[in-house]
Amino acid sequence: MALLRRHFSGALLALLSCAAQAAPQHALTLYGEPPKYPAGFSHFDYVNPDAPKGGTLRLAGLNGFDSLNPFIAKGNAGDQLGLIYDSLTYHSPDEPFTEYGLLAEKIEKAPDNSFVRFHLNPKAHFHDGTPVTADDVVFTFTTLTEKGHPAYRHYYADVAAVVAEDERRVRFDFKHNGNRELPLILGQIQILPRHWWEKRDFDKTSLEPPLGSGPYRVTQVEAGRSLRFERVKDWWAKDLPVARGQYNFDVIHVDYYRDMSVALEAFKAGRFDFNLEYSAKDWATGYDSPALRDGRIIKEAIANHNPVGMQGFAFNLRREMFQDRRVREALALLFDFEWTNKQLFYGAYKRSHSYFENSEMAARGEPDEAQLKLLEPLRGQVPDEVFGPVYLPPVSDASGIIRDQARRAYQLLQEAGYRVENDQMVNAQGQPLAFEFIIAQANLERVILPFKRNLAALGIDMQIRRVDASQYINRMRSRDFDMTSMVWGQSNSPGNEQREYWHSSSADNPGSRNYLGLKDPAIDALVDGLIGADSRQSLIDHARALDRVLIWGHYVVPNYYVDSWRIAHWRHLQRPTVPPQYDYGLMTWWYDRSTAPVVTDAAPADGSNEQASTSEGDN
Incomplete structure (x- = not known):
């Protein structure tokens, strides 16, 4: 028993020592390096802190939508719903991986990475005036991992427990201390109001505008066709350094279109203001119009410094x-990138x-x-x-003739047990x-x-x-x-x-x-x-x-x-001269009334905002 008490006392002292060394910070970095912006900074370098507020940003959506709950696997959630919510921290698009306090005014990470503690800002409140508390954080984490998209359970698999220590302090304990990213990604959780969701079925799709604490609220829903967001004028965080110069539009309106081609025509007709282009063909030829030629539409490529991952x-x-790996390699050999890039892109x-x-x-x-x-x-x-x-x-000569690649593919398929029979590639059992x-x-x-x-x-x-x-x-x-x-x-x-x-x-x-x-x-x-x-x-x-x-x-x-963002926008949208290092920073842009055309808030082209299909463009 005495030995047990000694072990318990030692563990307690170690825990207290660890807690004593953990100093609350205004920001977290992955490996403890100093953040770019020190405590007390006034605003990010990539914003215009004096950007005017007002105007409407009209955007296009594809795929339609049948839900305003982006946290579950069911349904097809609407665009821009993240604007409704605040997260514990704000991810800086100006650094590889740094999180600055948002709902959490201070963040405290254990030196041995065994826990992270978030100290909530006492000013934080939801749109109905209810304070954001540690109970809301616990509720959000529990709900996401139990009822949310299955990805959450894997993403936060190394969390052992989440504890509301008091009204404004919440602690996440980890199963082990080897996951250095975990404190930062926990800060990215968008916090839900417990009092609102406890009266509703979280795991069901719904078109009821949800309650949040973020810079915008949903004010109009036309199922599958349009969403309207309005800026929360008394947003509790509007004067924080991470928010200054951002969220400048009074209204953000999203209209949904049947496909990218229809959306492009609507853009050229002035039905929406900003388009991120995915199609090389459309980027090269699709924007030609009087508005482009006289400078009312602006096309620009902004360097993308992010890893682009894999498309395949x-x-x-x-x-x-x-x-069979040989079969997969053989099929891959028959994709002629050089010809495709020359002829199509x-x-x-x-x-x-x-x-x-x-x-x-x-x-x-x-x-x-x-x-x-x-x-x-x-x-x-x-x-x-x-x-x-x-x-x-392999690299081809872009002629469209890939004899060497086809010859190697055929060899690999033979090695995998395939043969040609009656002009069909079949396996040993004769299956094509x-x-x-x-x-x-x-x-x-x-x-x-x-x-x-x-x-x-x-x-x-x-x-x-x-x-x-x-x-x-x-x-x-x-x-x-x-x-x-x-x-x-x-x-x-x-x-x-x-x-x-x-x-x-x-x-x-x-x-x-x-x-x-x-x-x-x-x-x-x-x-x-x-x-x-x-x-x-x-x-x-x-x-x-x-x-x-x-x-x-x-x-x-x-x-x-492609290693740039291909952006087209009407000239009444203005942006800071220098974008953030890892984003094009749309929420730092603003509305210039002096060059704005006379249009309605969001007038869709007749018949053009039909239900849209999934679109990844050609990149």
């Missing part, structure tokens, strides 16, 4: 035909070589000593090629190599058709199936597809979301982004190591090692990317 044609590994794109493209985390050349240290324990579990030069997709490519966007079909022709030349039958947005979403969630176009975005500090992308624990979770169905212990180990990285360099090393294994696995047909 994704294989569903749950399908037996795609479980006006040479606008670069070929994707990495799952962390456009960043220092992308694997290049031979693995260095640090990467080999991570990879050697996995030898025999990963392809041998991982230990040599990183995989690079045939599959379906599912899309929900008309623009993508022109990119897939040349790929389909190259496959057909080897006797491979790929059928393109276009479905509506709701069916596409349901089929993705139920993993009912053979191949589709998919994008896995990345941040400058990848972490817990990698579990959602590649880890075995998420493969059978219908709400995860492990669409591939990856279940590989070697990849699991690299993902866990990346999440637990204890320095920026260690994070880079783990990302590069993971990248090598993923790219040599041939799990996708790598597509292409």
Whole structure:
């Protein structure tokens, strides 16, 4: 008993010592480095602190919507709903990964990373005047992990407990101290009002405007067609440094359109104000109009310093035909990027070589000593090629003739047990190599058709199936597809979301982004190591090692990317001269009345805001 008391006393002293050393801060960084903006800063460098308030920002949405609850897996949530809510911290788009206090005026992280404590701002309140309390934070976390989208359970899997210590202090305890990202991503939780949601079914879709504490509230809903947000004039946080110079529009109105082509015509007709363009063809030719020529519409490309991740044609590994790596590699060889880029994209794109493209985390050349240290324990579990030069997709001459690639693809398929019989590629059992490519966007079909022709030349039958947005979403969630176009975005500090992308624990979770169905212990180990990285360099090393294994696995047909944001807007929208390093900062823009056209708040083109389809453009 005395020994037990000594152990308990030692543990208590250690805990008290740890708590004593944890000093509340105005900001958190991933590895404890100083944030760019010191305590007491007045505003971010990328804002105009004197930007005028007023006017309407008219935006376009696609896919329609049938829910105002973005936190659950059901339904298709409306755009811009994050404007309703405040999070504990504000993510700085001017730094790789720094969180500044918002609802939490101070953040306290244990030196050993065993907990994080948020001290809530006593001024914080919801739109109905009710104070934001620690109970709301506990309620939000519990509700999201128990009733919310299944991704939350994985994302916050390392949280052992959340405790409301008093009305304005809430503490998250961790299962272990190896997840350095966890305190920061917990700060990003958008806080829900307990008193409002306790009277409603959280796990059901609804079009009732929800209560929040953020800079805007929903004031008008036209199901599937439009949403109207109005600025909260007495928003409790409007004078905080993280908010100054932002959220300048009095009204934000979103109209929904049938597809990107219809939306572009509506934009040129002045029906909305800002368009982020995804189509190289439309960017090159689609904006020509009197308004562009006389300067009323402005086109500009803003450098994107973020990792662009991976866009590719994704294989569903749950399908037996795609479980052989040689088959996947063979099919990937038949995508002719150079011809596609020249003929369809006006040479606008670069070929994707990495799952962390456009960043220092992308694997290049031979693995260095640090990467080999991570990879050697996995030898025999990963392809041998991982230990040599990183995989690079073949390069064609853009003529449309890919004999060498087709010859290699045929060789790989033969090695995998396939042969050509009656002009069909069949396996040893005589079953044809045939599959379906599912899309929900008309623009993508022109990119897939040349790929389909190259496959057909080897006797491979790929059928393109276009479905509506709701069916596409349901089929993705139920993993009912053979191949589709998919994008896995990345941040400058990848972490817990990698579990959602590649880890075995998420493969059978219908709400995860492990669409591939990856279940590989070697990849699991690299993902866990990346999440637990204890320095920026260690994070880079783990990302590069993971990248090598993923790219040599041939799990996708790598597509292409662009390293800028292609933006078109009407000239009455003004922005600061310098955007944030990692965003185009739309909420820092403002309305210039002197150049504004005479239009209604949000007049949709006749018949143009029909229910929209899923759209990823051609990048």
